[in-house]
Amino acid sequence: MPSNVAAVKQINRENVLKFVYTQRSTTQKAIKDALQLSRSTIIQILKEFEDKNLIIKRGHLESTGGRRASNLYFSRYSKIAIGVELLVDSYEIVALDLYGETIKYERFDLLYENTDCYYETVCRSVQALIHSLTLDSNKILGVGIVLQGLISNDGTQVTYGKILGCTGLRVDAFTRYLPYRCQFFHDAEAATLDELWQSPGLTNAIYIHIRSNMSGAIVVNRQSLTGTELKSGVFEHMTIVPNGKPCYCGNRGCLDTYCSTTALLHTDETLDSFFQALRTGDLAVRARWMEYLHYLALAINNLHMMIDCPIILGGTIAKFLQGSDLKLLHQFIHDNTAFPTEREFIRVTCCPDSPISRGAALPAIKKYLHSILGHDFVF
Structure with missing residues (x-):
């Protein structure tokens, strides 16, 4: 019996905190009406x-004749997550x-340099940004680090980093300077995590990340599909032109080269x-663009034949794409596929201007929120 009582109390706590989190601003009465809990139970839980600094009171509602009700807010700044992206000529940090x-x-x-001096410089910038926000290191949930490379399943090592020249890089290059949990992320994986966060209705998708080098990810049931060694989205190295242009991976005719x-x-x-x-x-630029779309349509058709789900185009090119470009892609695919459809299944990312480093910070937030809201809370 005591264990059942404890379980009920824990469920009530999680439900109250979920309600406050999702409502963003609420009152005791609203909680009572929504959850059908006694006033004394709600008061005890809120206290x-x-x-624990998970809920804060700020301001009051207009009086309706009695005592004014306090506005209740989830303490959104009680914890902070950090994302970092390392690029060839720059790095970025987001909180x-x-x-x-x-x-x-x-x-x-x-x-970028694969040297201790470089990593120490990046870490000093991370610490400076954190210190501009808080002096309490316990508020920091972790640091996610985005790289253009393949990452080990535990996020602690770069298993293939030819673009930056960092194959074999271990996360302790950062943890020796940062007193927080650090984890590596593949750039497309991070971009996909941000897409999922900002698209709650997205269930399955193929995400194609297009910038100076391509990458991608496959989303199944709101999770990036995880492979054994090559993750799930190294389709930038699928051959679309046999014996075509040379690719940095050592092969020829890869999608990335086109x-x-x-x-x-x-x-x-x-x-x-x-x-x-x-x-x-x-006209010359348009001819080049049409050739580019032809190759992109070829790749999209191959991927769509394998998994029939929405195709999302992201990366630095995304903010330049217009509806007319998507119509051309759909038309090229329609004219060349074995199974044409009138359904338009290609769209541009919902967050074309978001830094990819956001996606590297989000897993630490999800992990923490699950710990206080319950693992049944869906993001």
Whole structure:
């Protein structure tokens, strides 16, 4: 019997905290009406959560004749998660609150080097950002680090990092300078995590991350599909042109060599200048764009034949894509696939301007929220 009583009390605690978290702003009466708990039970639970700094009172509702009700809020800043992305010529850091919303973002220009000096510099920037927000190290849930490379299943080692030249890099290169739990993430995995956070209705998808180098992930039941060694989304290295252009992986004709932004742009171009020329009618640029879409459609059709689910286009190219581009992709696929459909299944990411480092911070937030809201809470 005592264990049953304890279980009921724990369920009541989780339900109250879930309600406050999802409502963002509420009152004792609203909790009572929604959860059908006694006033004394609610008061006791709220007092416990206030003492733990999980719920805060701030302001009052307008009086209706009696004592004004206090507004109750989930303490969104009681914990903070940090995301970092390392790129060839820069790195970025983001801090997120418990709603996964950005508190602070910083970007630094620095050429990547696989040296202790470089990692110490990055870690000093992380510590400086954290100290600008809080001096309480217990508030920090962890640091997620995004890399363009393949990551071990436990997130502690780069198993293939040819783009940055960091194969074999271990996470202790950061933990020796940071007193927090650190974990590596593949860039497409991090981008997909942010997509899922900001798209609660998304269940299954193939995410294609297009920037200077391509990457991708497959989402099944709101989880990135995990493979044995190569994760689930190394389809940027599928061959689409036998004996085609050489790829950095050592093979030829990979998708990356035809559909990355590096493959699209000339050396003197940027995405801004390319798409400005495209939208203003430059015929040579349009011909190049049509060839690019042809190869991208070929890859998308192959992936869609394997798994019939939405295709999401993300990365630096995403914010430049228009409805007309998606229509062309659908038309190219329709004209060449064995199983044409009128259904439009390709869309652009819902967060084209979000830094990928956000996705590396989100798992620490989800883990913490599950610990206080219960593992049945769905993100």
